Amino acid sequence: MVRVGVRDNGRGLTAEELDAVFLPFYRQGKIYGGKGGSIAHKIITHNHKGEIRIESEGPGKGAEVTIRLPAQEGA
Secondary structure, eight states: OEEEEEEEOSSOOOHHHHHHTTSTTOEETTEEOTTHHHHHHHIIIIISOOEEEEEOSSTTSOEEEEEEEOOOTTO
16 A cells, blocks of 8 residues: 655644535535535545544644555566
């Protein structure tokens, strides 16, 4: 597997937001998820047989996105 991780120090996510981050058109107050999370999840998990995970320790503590994809032999 190949692992790519990105971490930020932005506003972070609540537990409710983490549960819904890959749902299309999720809306929590002024936060509007659109379809990007659900499309990324489908491409990574279904098309490429990988994994995507988002973690956050809570509001004000940023978030981390980890993507794992199968490595291509001989590459």
